[in-house]
Amino acid sequence: MNWFSLLFQKGETVKKMREESGARINISEGNCPERIVTITGPTDAIFKAFAMIAYKFEEDITNSMSNSTATSKPPVTLRLVVPASQCGSLIGKGGSKIKEIRESTGAQVQVAGDMLPNSTERAVTISGTPDAIIQCVKQICVVMLESPPKGATIPYRPKPASTPVIFAGGQAYTIQGQYAIPHPDLTKLHQLAMQQTPFTPLGQTTPAFPGLDASPPASTHELTIPNDLIGCIIGRQGTKINEIRQMSGAQIKIANATEGSSERQITITGTPANISLAQYLINASSADPDPHGRNTFTA
Template sequence: MDSGVIEGGLNVTLTIRLLMHGKEVGSIIGKKGESVKKMREESGARINISEGNCPERIITLAGPTTAIFKAFSMIIEKLEEDISSSMTNSTATSKPPVTLRIVVPASQCGSLIGKGGCKIKEIRESTGAQVQVAGDMLPNSTERAITIAGTPQSIIECVKQICVVMLEVSGQSPPKGVTIPYRPKPSGSPVIFAGGQLTKLHQLAMQQSPFPIAPGNQGFTGMQHSKARIDASAQTSSHEMTIPNDLIGCIIGRQGAKINEIRQMSGAQIKIANPVDGSTDRQVTITGSPASISLAEYLINARLSSEATGLAAN
């Protein structure tokens, strides 16, 4: 679908909700709020950032579509800038993709996926972005997360096409029932995953450093034993991480649905070892290009984080 449609004839008021890790949000806000102030002034969009000491925050962009996409482009550029600056001290040879999540009402996801997945496939092929709709709703809400990864331009184009579908759906019939928006929970419990940025994970995989665990994260201590092996001749890496037995189910999903999603999204091979007698952990081996391993780790840890946050909320 031509993005010109949304920029020209469809210049209506629009709202986009982005779900980001705290560190990324700090970068968007900038010192003394200078960065977000500039984005507001230059785009003309309303940009609101959820309050609270949470591992995740919601950034809401609202306004005419032209203003929204200007603000969205500036946010993507900032994330790309952060990846580039973090690469300067890294031994990594390939730059990981920009990755972000948007949240949409679950009732509209069917139209976005399309019959037999035809719509989402069309969006992937025409934009070049990797895009995955979460199978489960976010905790205590009726919204789902859509993870998008790729170049800044492919992500912007992808979000434009998603917005066209959403506008078409809401124009034909309003969302069914009341939408309960996702509100991230404060980090008051020892179950929040540390190091949420894809670039950090990528650096760690390449530098063969131990995985970082936030103080008090007893649930994930096993992941400190992760290690990377690099096969220079094939330009592929093999990365190992250990995940507690009681959390492996949320990675595998019903009939393997979740692990297959992560494999498809990242392009990496992921093997989960059989349980070992007397061990409370399971070994997970991720193989592929450095960028695909980084994305797989990011998605696995985001899944662990959301599962743990959901458990903490119950």
């Protein structure tokens, strides 16, 4: 195992953990509520670093309870970042694998149904005692080693807040005030989408973002999705489809179900870049192992 990532609250000192575990521990930059901690090194060093983090969390929880009236100590909780293409193997057919991991380790494990913003990764939340978490992480590593990620992975990078996204000249930009700031992650995702999801425009309208001359005219594209997969695309209370709209910059309309039809029509409007990215994200969502669009997998 060469690397593993988890979501980690900022401000944690890791110098001692690096020295004692022998693993390389890097913390992502940025003024965000969450920071990505990437652990690299031999398998044993990675597990030792995980153990030190888990025990440090338990120590912090114990110290915080000394000034609290609470009678029960909450469990230690870590959030792992896992490529979405590997989550099916982690869950197993009918949830069999994740149930086995829960029962054998005593840890609670939940796999998010939606991908993390602007990425092709999903969060796996683990709760329990430090020992249970360590054993759980080991089993998850085994599953990931046996089932490598498929296709390109766009890593999750926490952002302070959501910002509008536009595409021009093959690049993605986020709008901050009066300026368009290049966004490398979304540019990579856009390039991947343009390679894998070609389309034929059905109509032409005015430019979607007239302030950028490099943006081609807006077009309309239609596709059909089986009814039993539409929940994956919409998500709980529309969260997933809204995320796709925001990430792609496209307008997306899902037709109402028609009696006797096993499919639903989706209409996508935007620039070719918007449409290709929206198609890519829709296809990725429809491949979710949970066909009902639930947000988490629980026992």
